[in-house]
Amino acid sequence: DGGITQSPKYLFRKEGQNVTLSCEQNLNHDAMYWYRQDPGQGLRLIYYSQIVNDFQKGDIAEGYSVSREKKESFPLTVTSAQKNPTAFYLCASSNGPLNQPQHFGDGTRLSIL
Amino acid sequence: AQKITQTQPGMFVQEKEAVTLDCTYDTSDQSYGLFWYKQPSSGEMIFLIYQGSYDEQNATEGRYSLNFQKARKSANLVISASQLGDSAMYFCAMREKLNTGGFKTIFGAGTRLFVKA
Numbered sequence: 001d002g003g004i005t006q007s008p009k010y011l012f013r014k015e016g017q018n019v020t021l022s023c024e025q026n027l028n029h030d031a032m033y034w035y036r037q038d039p040g041q042g043l044r045l046i047y048y049s050q051i052v053n054d055f056q057k058g059d060i061a062e063g064y065s066v067s068r069e070k071k072e073s074f075p076l077t078v079t080s081a082q083k084n085p086t087a088f089y090l091c092a093s094s095n096g097p098l099n100q101p102q103h104f105g106d107g108t109r110l111s112i113l
Numbered sequence: 114a115q116k117i118t119q120t121q122p123g124m125f126v127q128e129k130e131a132v133t134l135d136c137t138y139d140t141s142d143q144s145y146g147l148f149w150y151k152q153p154s155s156g157e158m159i160f161l162i163y164q165g166s167y168d169e170q171n172a173t174e175g176r177y178s179l180n181f182q183k184a185r186k187s188a189n190l191v192i193s194a195s196q197l198g199d200s201a202m203y204f205c206a207m208r209e210k211l212n213t214g215g216f217k218t219i220f221g222a223g224t225r226l227f228v229k230a
Binding site: 031040056092096104 | 210222
C-alpha cells in the first residue's frame with residue numbers, strides 16, 4: 001500500500017544536539033510538507049518542497065533545516081538553534097490539483113532530555 | 114493574509130445525535146479548497162471531506178457533510194448520527210495555489226469533539 005512513513009515514532013534530544021526526523025513517501029507525490037503541532041494546537045508549516053532540490057520556508061522555519069535530494073524523501077533536521085523543539089511533527093505529501101487532500105504520516109514526538 | 118478560525122475549542126454531543134463544528138476562513142483568492150481532517154488521540158490525520166470554492170452543492174461523504182456558505186466565508190462540518198469513535202480533534206483547512214505553481218494548506222486550531230454514550 002502507498003503511504004508516508006515517518007521515523008522514529010519517538011525521539012529524545014539532548015541540549016545542543018541536532019536531530020533528524022525521517023519522512024519517506026511512495027505515493028509519487030511531487031510536494032512534501034513538514035508541520036509542527038503543539039499540544040491542543042493546530043498545525044503550523046515549517047518547510048515545504050514542491051519539487052526535488054527545491055524547498056521553501058514556511059511560517060516557523062527558524063531552527064529547522066530540510067533537504068529534498070530524492071522525490072520520495074524529505075528529512076527534517078531540528079537544530080540546536082530551535083530552543084523549544086518539544087512537539088509533535090507531521091510530514092505530509094500531496095499532488096495537484098486543488099482538490100487533492102494531503103496525505104500524512106503517523107508523526108514523530110520529539111522531547112527534550 | 115489567509116486565515117482559518119475555529120471558535121469551538123471543545124464540543125460535547127450525545128451518541129446518535131448530530132453535531133456542527135464551525136469554521137470560518139479569510140482569503141482574497143477566488144480559487145481555493147476547503148478540507149476537514151480528523152485526528153484521533155493516536156495522532157494520525159484522516160481526511161474527511163472536501164469543498165471547492167466553485168462548488169455550488171454542499172459536499173457530503175457518508176455521515177459527514179459540509180455546510181458551505183461562500184458569502185459568509187464559512188465551511189461548517191456536520192456529523193450526523195454521532196458515534197463514540199467520532200471522539201477526536203477536528204481540523205478545518207484551506208488550500209490555495211501559490212504563485213510558484215504549488216499549493217499551500219493552512220489549518221485552524223481545531224475543535225475537540227467528545228461523544229457521550
